[in-house]
Amino acid sequence: MSVHDRSVSDADGTRVVRAGLPEEEPYAPPLPGPVFAAHYHLPGDIEGAPYAYGRDANPTWSALERAVAALEAPQDPAAEAVVFASGMGAISAVLLSQLGPGQTVVLPSDGYNLLAALRARLEGFGVQVRTAPTDGWDEPGRLDVLAGARLLWLETPSNPGLDVCDIRRLADAAHERGALVAVDNTLATPLGQRPLELGADLAVASGTKALTGHGDVLLGYIVCRDAELAASVRAWRKTVGAIPGPMEAWLAHRSLATLDVRTRRQAGNALAVAEALTARPEVSDVRHPGLPGDDAHALAVRQMSRYGCVVSFTLPDKAYAERFLSGLRLVGEATSFGGVRSTAERRGRWGGDAVPEGFVRLSVGVEDAADLVADIRRSLDEARTSAQ
Numbered sequence: 289m290s291v292h293d294r295s296v297s298d299a300d301g302t303r304v305v306r307a308g309l310p311e312e313e314p315y316a317p318p319l320p321g322p323v324f325a326a327h328y329h330l331p332g333d334i335e336g337a338p339y340a341y342g343r344d345a346n347p348t349w350s351a352l353e354r355a356v357a358a359l360e361a362p363q364d365p366a367a368e369a370v371v372f373a374s375g376m377g378a379i380s381a382v383l384l385s386q387l388g389p390g391q392t393v394v395l396p397s398d399g400y401n402l403l404a405a406l407r408a409r410l411e412g413f414g415v416q417v418r419t420a421p422t423d424g425w426d427e428p429g430r431l432d433v434l435a436g437a438r439l440l441w442l443e444t445p446s447n448p449g450l451d452v453c454d455i456r457r458l459a460d461a462a463h464e465r466g467a468l469v470a471v472d473n474t475l476a477t478p479l480g481q482r483p484l485e486l487g488a489d490l491a492v493a494s495g496t497k498a499l500t501g502h503g504d505v506l507l508g509y510i511v512c513r514d515a516e517l518a519a520s521v522r523a524w525r526k527t528v529g530a531i532p533g534p535m536e537a538w539l540a541h542r543s544l545a546t547l548d549v550r551t552r553r554q555a556g557n558a559l560a561v562a563e564a565l566t567a568r569p570e571v572s573d574v575r576h577p578g579l580p581g582d583d584a585h586a587l588a589v590r591q592m593s594r595y596g597c598v599v600s601f602t603l604p605d606k607a608y609a610e611r612f613l614s615g616l617r618l619v620g621e622a623t624s625f626g627g628v629r630s631t632a633e634r635r636g637r638w639g640g641d642a643v644p645e646g647f648v649r650l651s652v653g654v655e656d657a658a659d660l661v662a663d664i665r666r667s668l669d670e671a672r673t674s675a676q
């Protein structure tokens with residue numbers, strides 16, 4: 289057995305180590321190395337040629353695409369993935385290839401901060417952009433925002449606010465009104481949540497974060513069931529050239545084998561850290577979907593199977609948060625999230641997110657949970673002492 293055979297097991301840990309691998313061949317490597325090629329031998333008629341030019345296709349991407357499709361849609365062998373140079377490459381490919389002048393898109397009020405730049409671009413091209421809150425979908429009349437829309441964009445859990453929205457319910461409501469639904473699945477990873485099984489048309493993500501998990505690769509992808517939709521997004525990739533390098537694609541594929549152990553450990557550590565933070569009087573608004581007291585927990589339990597590595601919370605002010613961050617020894621001050629090493633940052637330093645000055649986004653790595661909790665408690669103690 290080489291490619292994942294579902295008759296043996298469908299468990300996450302088993303699936304990730306074989307996802308996308310070719311059939312076993314004597315004396316060949318299990319995961320073939322990166323193929324560096326700008327062009328391929330291309331004799332005669334080009335009809336049906338799988339590889340012609342390096343901007344259109346590459347065997348290293350193909351293997352990664354098979355793997356990512358197998359993780360996002362394990363029950364659907366027809367699902368297709370398209371990989372990109374970055375998460376933004378994938379997000380813009382969907383929005384810019386599927387929307388034209390006069391069409392309407394509904395974007396979330398809290399979401400990845402570059403969505404705002406993309407929104408301005410879409411408006412410049414004559415696309416109508418509406419905003420919907422990441423929470424509060426239950427309020428009367430809220431679904432009216434979907435009327436006449438071509439696409440609903442969801443990000444759940446949202447970054448950095450960690451609200452969770454009900455993918456199944458919103459996908460049904462959007463489909464009744466003729467809209468496509470795309471879900472940014474970056475934070476959860478396909479082991480934490482499978483948007484396509486919850487009714488979405490597209491799962492879109494940055495592979496830069498927990499999917500690859502080592503903080504050394506930028507990558508993006510989309511997965512969808514509809515072959516025409518996949519072809520149209522793939523054509524966009526070819527046109528704008530938002531392609532991953534073969535080395536990045538290979539590193540990403542290599543990293544998938546540990547996705548189960550990394551995300552399991554990170555989710556456990558994140559819960560331990562979130563619980564420790566909740567016990568501190570100087571810390572407010574601790575958010576983590578796995579925290580039983582979190583507003584989003586009940587919904588998260590229904591649609592997620594692990595709750596990710598991100599914990600957010602608020603310290604009294606900017607200086608307090610800066611003292612806390614600089615006092616940490618096991619948590620580096622850096623942006624991004626999902627890596628094996630814990631990192632944290634004050635999101636307010638970027639501008640753009642609607643968060644208080646003392647708001648901290650913490651990405652919990654795979655370190656020992658007790659060590660992390662001790663480091664965080666010590667740095668909080670020190671930040672408080674120097675406030676007095």
Ligand SMILES: *Cc1c(COP(=O)(O)O)cnc(C)c1O
Binds near residue numbers: 374443474495507
């Ligand atoms: C990081 C991130 C992106 C953008 O991905 P890049 O790989 O940095 O381009 C998009 N969505 C979410 C939720 C992210 O966290």
